[in-house]
Amino acid sequence: MFPVVLCTLELAVRVLPRSFYSRDTSLVARELLGKTLMRHVSQGLLSGRIVETEAYYGLEDPASHSFRGKTRRCAVMWERPGLAYVYFAYGMHFLLNVVTEEIGVAGAVLIRSLEPIEGIDIMRANRRRGKITELASGPAKLTEAFGITCDFNGHDMTGGELVVTAESGLSDCAIGCSGRIGVSRGSDRQLRFYILDNRFVSKNKPIARHTGS
């Protein structure tokens, strides 16, 4: 009868717990595929299925912000798993990560693309674009669609207004992997994961996939 109440109950049951994130970063990146990113805004509910992610490690990963240790920007990567790491890039874009690994170990998963599910008209307004494939098919696009800025840096994504839920709607989907996009070092490692043949994966689809034989 009261959708808000139903919504809250569903969230309470299905939000991914901190233990989900307190594991190997690549594993978390793969398992986030098919899960649902959800945000409550004043106009309603925004949600989208995660279809593309990238894993970033710490000291041993030259593509990571934490490669040279803890700095002010990347400090959150070393904190509790399940926190949001949001940073500003290229003078105009915000990028959303979820912190992984145990406390004291740097790691994060970059959320790269979503398949919009709920709140599509709100996303259209935020993006000033109509085509559904252009709303959240890229890491900076989805933060704009969801209205996510640096204000969410350090936000606990295991509860509150921005969470990931276990809701998948996908049973068995084929997963591809490739080098990470837009990095100048460490692009050899296969740490980008995406749902094969999903039209919402970001357009930039480089090379590698496992071709079978």
Next chain:
DNA sequence: CTTACGATCATCT
């Protein structure tokens, strides 16, 4: 369809 490049600024060297 593809490739090329400018925008624009917080963070780090």
Next chain:
DNA sequence: GATGATCGTAAGC
């Protein structure tokens, strides 16, 4: 002072 975990537009096939 240089550099991006990018995007949208423009121009070329």
